[in-house]
Amino acid sequence: MFKSFKISLLLVSLALLGLAALPAYPRTETASLDLRPTEVENARTLLGENPEGERANPQRRASAQDGAGSGGQITLSIPKLGLEDIEVPTADSQVELDQKGIIHLKDTGAPWEEGSNTVIVGHALGFMRTEIPYVFYELDKMEPGDEIIVKNLAGKEFTFKVFDLLTVRPEDYWITYPVPDKTVVSLQTCTPIPTFEKRLIVRGELVS
Numbered sequence: 233m234f235k236s237f238k239i240s241l242l243l244v245s246l247a248l249l250g251l252a253a254l255p256a257y258p259r260t261e262t263a264s265l266d267l268r269p270t271e272v273e274n275a276r277t278l279l280g281e282n283p284e285g286e287r288a289n290p291q292r293r294a295s296a297q298d299g300a301g302s303g304g305q306i307t308l309s310i311p312k313l314g315l316e317d318i319e320v321p322t323a324d325s326q327v328e329l330d331q332k333g334i335i336h337l338k339d340t341g342a343p344w345e346e347g348s349n350t351v352i353v354g355h356a357l358g359f360m361r362t363e364i365p366y367v368f369y370e371l372d373k374m375e376p377g378d379e380i381i382v383k384n385l386a387g388k389e390f391t392f393k394v395f396d397l398l399t400v401r402p403e404d405y406w407i408t409y410p411v412p413d414k415t416v417v418s419l420q421t422c423t424p425i426p427t428f429e430k431r432l433i434v435r436g437e438l439v440s
Contacts, residue, residue: 306336306343308352309381313370317383320352329353333364340408343382343390343417343438349410350382350417356425368421371434372397380417380436392417392436399423399430407433414438 307317323329324338334354341348358365380392400407407418415438422428 305385306350307383308334309383310374310379311381312374312378315367318364318367329355330359330362333358333362334367337408340418341410341415342384343392343415344384344388346415347410347413348415349408351408351420352417353420356421356423356428368419371419371421371432372423374419374434378436380419380434382417389440390438391440393439394434394436396433396435398433398435400433402431404431407431411435 305322306320308320309316309318318334320334320336321328321332322338323332323335329335334352337351337353340351343350354368354371355362355365356369356371358367374394374397376394376396378394380394382390382392384390398407407420410416417436417438419434419436421432423430423432
């Protein structure tokens with residue numbers, strides 16, 4: 233009897249682990265419960281990372297700003313999307329992104345560094361244990377001129393205005409590179425729902 237109880241407990245645990253790997257569905261989206269495995273994998277793939285959290289060919293992301301962006305945690309506000317002072321840790325693994333829901337990509341720039349490209353990545357949906365799901369669910373509503381506000385640990389504000397929106401492939405590392413003659417922030421999320429085959433990039437230029 234005790235053996236049967238242990239087996240039942242193991243089966244329940246495995247079921248819970250399986251549920252934890254499923255994407256969380258948007259509040260305003262009619263969700264399908266039968267997303268194909270490739271769609272789940274695409275949702276977890278970022279800048280060439282695989283589902284195990286290993287970044288593929290990291291040398292392809294090497295740029296003039298490598299080693300930058302080490303000035304500590306930042307916060308993000310986007311008035312258009314109703315986001316205010318969202319804490320954004322610096323990280324570079326898929327595991328950390330899935331846990332938090334949003335990260336400042338390590339070894340990209342920081343707003344206080346002239347000529348840098350601060351890359352902030354957020355999930356459009358998230359997973360059942362994601363701390364901040366849906367953070368970039370409405371990122372596609374951003375338009376040129378919209379404000380993106382980043383603060384450092386001291387509370388100093390860096391205000392950017394959107395100047396470009398583009399859709400790229402997951403392996404397009406060049407979006408992390410500096411933009412000539414500009415200090416920019418690049419916001420990235422998966423698109424479209426539910427296939428997540430591409431990456432939506434919203435770029436803002438530092439104005440104050």
